[in-house]
Amino acid sequence: xxxxxxxxxxxxxxxxxxxxxxxxxxxxxxxxxxxxxxxxxxxxxxxxxxxxxxxxxxxxxxxxxxxxxxxxxxxxxxxxxxxxxxxxxxxxxxxxxxxxxxxxxxxxxxxxxxxxxxxxxxxxxxxxxxxxxxxxxxxxxxxxxxxxxxxxxxxxxxxxxxxxxxxxxxxxxxxxxxxxxxxxxxxxxxxxxxxxxxxxxxxxxxxxxxxx
Numbered sequence: 264x265x266x267x268x269x270x271x272x273x274x275x276x277x278x279x280x281x282x283x284x285x286x287x288x289x290x291x292x293x294x295x296x297x298x299x300x301x302x303x304x305x306x307x308x309x310x311x312x313x314x315x316x317x318x319x320x321x322x323x324x325x326x327x328x329x330x331x332x333x334x335x336x337x338x339x340x341x342x343x344x345x346x347x348x349x350x351x352x353x354x355x356x357x358x359x360x361x362x363x364x365x366x367x368x369x370x371x372x373x374x375x376x377x378x379x380x381x382x383x384x385x386x387x388x389x390x391x392x393x394x395x396x397x398x399x400x401x402x403x404x405x406x407x408x409x410x411x412x413x414x415x416x417x418x419x420x421x422x423x424x425x426x427x428x429x430x431x432x433x434x435x436x437x438x439x440x441x442x443x444x445x446x447x448x449x450x451x452x453x454x455x456x457x458x459x460x461x462x463x464x465x466x467x468x469x470x471x472x473x474x475x
Contacts, residue, residue: 291470297412297435298323299331300363304340309353312345313390321363322433324412329433329447331414336428340420342390345381353377355392357429359414366405373403373416385424393418403437410437 293330303317320335331337338357358369379390398415412435421427 269294284377285390292359295408295437296324296327296329297410297433297437298363299414299433299435301359301361303357303359303429305338305355305357307355307377308354309355309473310342310345310350310381310390312343312355312381313377314419315342315355315357316341316345317357318428319340324433324435327434327436329435330430331346331433332428336430337416338429339426339430340392340419340421341426342381342455343406343421344383344385347382347388348379349380351378361401364403364405364407364410364412367403371399371401375418379420380423382423386422389420389422391418391420397434399469408437411435416444443473 279303298321298414300321302319305315305317307313307315315338317338322329322331322332322335322336335360335405340355349364349455353376355375357373357375358370359373375392375394377390379391380388381390394416396466397415399415400411402411412433414433416429416430416431419427419429
């Protein structure tokens with residue numbers, strides 16, 4: 264009798280071990296792409312001819328790499344014409360507010376140096392906007408998973424009377440939370456059901472033997 268019970272316990276341990284291996288192999292965390300969404304605001308503290316209009320953006324990585332460009336740019340700078348002059352110091356400050364992924368700090372500020380000339384004529388002179396504090400690395404953790412991403416703004420040159428969109432490179436990966444696989448749960452349930460039935464049969468035989 265003890266040998267049969269020992270055999271059943273061994274069978275149970277085998278089923279549980281196999282289910283654990285399948286759960287690890289099938290339901291372990293997966294590396295997925297990151298989707299970053301948000302909006303921008305900004306203002307120039309340099310030449311009064313330089314203005315900025317923010318934009319709503321969404322970008323998704325592919326194999327860990329993406330961009331914020333096209334219709335999903337980070338906003339538009341415009342340099343109007345004005346009295347001709349040269350300047351070397353001025354700031355443009357932009358704030359990026361993230362709405363996705365959740366679980367990160369809501370905004371970050373980017374500061375750039377503005378230098379160049381303003382001309383009274385279109386397509387003459389121009390300014391360079393050079394960003395300093397980047398790339399920034401963001402860490403997030405939410406119900407969908409955890410991960411990191413970074414954005415790196417591209418410097419731009421803008422002529423008088425023209426506009427330019429701010430763009431950025433995007434990198435990042437996230438790890439999704441593991442989800443139990445149906446096959447693993449089915450295997451575990453079937454194994455436990457079979458062992459339970461075998462235990463009942465052993466108990467019934469023992470009762471019959473004791474009664475006789």
